[in-house]
Amino acid sequence: MPRCAWDDIVGQPRVTSFLRTVAEAGRVGHAYLFVGPPGGGKKTAALALACALFCGDNGCGGCPACSRIRRRVHPDVRIITPEGTAGYLKDQIDDVIHDVQLAPIEGPYKVYIFESADLFNDKAANAFLKTLEEPPADVVIILLAHTYERVIPTIASRCQVVRFRRIPPSEATAVLVAQSGADPAEAAAALAAVGGVVARARDFLASPSRRAARDVILRSLKDLSSMDEYDVLVAAKELLTAVKAPLDEVKQVQAAELAARTEFMGKGSTRSIEERHKRELTAREREGVAEVLNVAESWLRDCLTLSQGVGDLAVNIDALDAMEEVGAVITPGAAASALGAVNEARRRISYNVTPQLAVEAMLFDLREVLRCPR
Numbered sequence: 001m002p003r004c005a006w007d008d009i010v011g012q013p014r015v016t017s018f019l020r021t022v023a024e025a026g027r028v029g030h031a032y033l034f035v036g037p038p039g040g041g042k043k044t045a046a047l048a049l050a051c052a053l054f055c056g057d058n059g060c061g062g063c064p065a066c067s068r069i070r071r072r073v074h075p076d077v078r079i080i081t082p083e084g085t086a087g088y089l090k091d092q093i094d095d096v097i098h099d100v101q102l103a104p105i106e107g108p109y110k111v112y113i114f115e116s117a118d119l120f121n122d123k124a125a126n127a128f129l130k131t132l133e134e135p136p137a138d139v140v141i142i143l144l145a146h147t148y149e150r151v152i153p154t155i156a157s158r159c160q161v162v163r164f165r166r167i168p169p170s171e172a173t174a175v176l177v178a179q180s181g182a183d184p185a186e187a188a189a190a191l192a193a194v195g196g197v198v199a200r201a202r203d204f205l206a207s208p209s210r211r212a213a214r215d216v217i218l219r220s221l222k223d224l225s226s227m228d229e230y231d232v233l234v235a236a237k238e239l240l241t242a243v244k245a246p247l248d249e250v251k252q253v254q255a256a257e258l259a260a261r262t263e264f265m266g267k268g269s270t271r272s273i274e275e276r277h278k279r280e281l282t283a284r285e286r287e288g289v290a291e292v293l294n295v296a297e298s299w300l301r302d303c304l305t306l307s308q309g310v311g312d313l314a315v316n317i318d319a320l321d322a323m324e325e326v327g328a329v330i331t332p333g334a335a336a337s338a339l340g341a342v343n344e345a346r347r348r349i350s351y352n353v354t355p356q357l358a359v360e361a362m363l364f365d366l367r368e369v370l371r372c373p374r
């Protein structure tokens, strides 16, 4: 039996029961604002709602519509990620405004999920207001944000607000163990790598190449203090190669989708799919870099935890030996500057520095700290 789409939402009973009621009663609104801390499952919930709207069986999880929505390849369910360094581009919004007017391709609805509703600038927001207020009857817009306050008021006030609670890590780990069959240590490490989102951690555990990328960064951190300049550059290169490896898995899924579509609709109908595939690959690569940075961050936190004598809180149990060595000598100040180096890499990448350069700089900074961690 496939898991039903609603079961994907973890630890949010109020949200789940609200959305189920709305979907089952056929009373879905045209604009929702999902707010809550990262890892609360907002995007998962948005996709579950889409499944319920498209599926003949209230989000059964197994039909073609459900499975394509879950794999994020349904042509009528679009996830819109900011393409500008500081947020949504006006062009992106114009594209959506145009797209909402077109009929759905396969389903009864068109669903637009905006990943970062707090990243609309005034210009993009103003352009979007009319669409948000009165979209065509078959359009559902779902905006996601960490807090209500960070969303431009003119946008927020036009949406029904759905609040998500923070899920404690122990609860997320327990759910992931139950869903994936991983042991608790693997589950906790996977959650740390993906920023605490259970659905993403499940994908992570199922992807050998994403797990391999984690192993590469752990190995680099372990050996970093004894590396020379050349070694560091090689380590950065290896890391980027490992991050790109999972793209092959994505490409295989995409090729299958493209082949199915070509057979069904003929050549020439595939341009929009190919463009979406390109965007998916870029997003997946960014996610991969974010994952290795998350792993580096949690490894450093673990070292600090060990140095404070609360090692039972450590997450990356499979790297315990190396972390204990660092934990025996590192001071809180040194750990803080190492964590700062990871954040700096994130900041650089968000400002369009290449991941390669950002990771190189980070490894050099971390090496300085790990060589002299007092």
Ligand SMILES: [Zn+2]
Pocket (backbone or CB within 6 Å): 055, 056, 057, 058, 059, 060, 061, 062, 063, 064, 065, 066, 067
């Ligand atoms: Zn279904």
